[in-house]
Amino acid sequence: MTIGSWNLQHLGWDNGKQLDRVAQIAQGADLWALEEVMNSDAVTQLEHQLEQQTGEQWSSMTSHEVGRSSYQESYAYLWRDSVVEYTKGAAVYMDPGDEFAREPYLAEFRDKDDGQTVAMAAVHIVYGDSRSDRTPEVRELASIWQWMSEVYPDTPRIITGDFNLSPDNAAWQPLREQGAQPAITSGASTLSETDGQYAHLYDNFWYDSTALDVTGNGIVQYPKLLGITNEEGRSTVSDHAPIYLTIGDAKPGFSSSETSGDSSGSAADCIDLNSSSAERLDVLPNIGPARAQDIIDGRPWQSVSDLTRIDGIGPARMREIQSTGEVCSI
Numbered sequence: 001m002t003i004g005s006w007n008l009q010h011l012g013w014d015n016g017k018q019l020d021r022v023a024q025i026a027q028g029a030d031l032w033a034l035e036e037v038m039n040s041d042a043v044t045q046l047e048h049q050l051e052q053q054t055g056e057q058w059s060s061m062t063s064h065e066v067g068r069s070s071y072q073e074s075y076a077y078l079w080r081d082s083v084v085e086y087t088k089g090a091a092v093y094m095d096p097g098d099e100f101a102r103e104p105y106l107a108e109f110r111d112k113d114d115g116q117t118v119a120m121a122a123v124h125i126v127y128g129d130s131r132s133d134r135t136p137e138v139r140e141l142a143s144i145w146q147w148m149s150e151v152y153p154d155t156p157r158i159i160t161g162d163f164n165l166s167p168d169n170a171a172w173q174p175l176r177e178q179g180a181q182p183a184i185t186s187g188a189s190t191l192s193e194t195d196g197q198y199a200h201l202y203d204n205f206w207y208d209s210t211a212l213d214v215t216g217n218g219i220v221q222y223p224k225l226l227g228i229t230n231e232e233g234r235s236t237v238s239d240h241a242p243i244y245l246t247i248g249d250a251k252p253g254f255s256s257s258e259t260s261g262d263s264s265g266s267a268a269d270c271i272d273l274n275s276s277s278a279e280r281l282d283v284l285p286n287i288g289p290a291r292a293q294d295i296i297d298g299r300p301w302q303s304v305s306d307l308t309r310i311d312g313i314g315p316a317r318m319r320e321i322q323s324t325g326e327v328c329s330i
Helices: 019-026 040-054 131-151 170-177 222-226 230-236 289-297 304-309 315-323
Strands: 002-011 031-037 058-062 074-080 084-092 105-111 117-124 157-162 203-207 214-219 243-247
Touching: 002 019, 002 040, 002 117, 002 157, 002 203, 019 040, 019 222, 031 040, 031 117, 031 157, 040 058, 040 074, 058 084, 074 084, 074 105, 074 117, 117 131, 131 157, 131 170, 203 214, 203 243, 222 230, 304 315
Parallel strands: 002 031, 117 157
Antiparallel strands: 002 243, 031 074, 058 074, 084 105, 105 117, 157 203, 214 243
């Protein structure tokens, strides 16, 4: 089966979202974890839209609302009945330490073709005012990973969603130590306001490669698939691109030419020191908002090694930036 994850930017609000466009992309995967759901009726409407477009039966379930303030969200799972079935364990994480502003939503599903089961946890990490606000929740995902092994014994686990942190952040170390790894390591999944450009790699899947046969993954650059601009996509679909992974011999239903294809990314996703926006530069290690502005102010750059001219970037940090392979050749 092909599994997708998508932050649908306030799905259910009266915000101009066009569910026919959402469904046109969503039919490319068999099982979806959806984040930023504002009411269950919108999920039901999306389910019906998928059935109209595909001629197949789909099912869905939505969590109760979670959140510490008057602003609350839900999560949802949406799946193609001919390929996937829900098996057990749908529950919102109890969060004994009250670590999460929006407690993750978990469930187990089975691939009807080969019997492969997966335990899913859908997550939307709080954004806050800075990265430091996000790191406690990301670090606590290691506890959820362990808890999933007890609730879904012998079932491969996937934690997916919008993490508001790139996978190279140090906050992921506790989860890595538990044996999890990110499916997508390069590219970007949030839509920039500049047409055709993407900013941060905030959306991802974390899984154990020794337990699950993941054979592919990608970021669906949906505006290009739909023939619309980034601006139109952000206003009628979402400011996040969906992501997917395939298990076994599954083939995604998205046009391969319009996705990142695999975790190696592509030249179009690279970060150009001489033209990328501040938010795009901020994806690089050791580059925060201030240093991103320093890079912009220091243009033009002749090579990555010239970044050592910026205060706080020495040879070691420069080499770390260079080793990511995300900077475009100059």
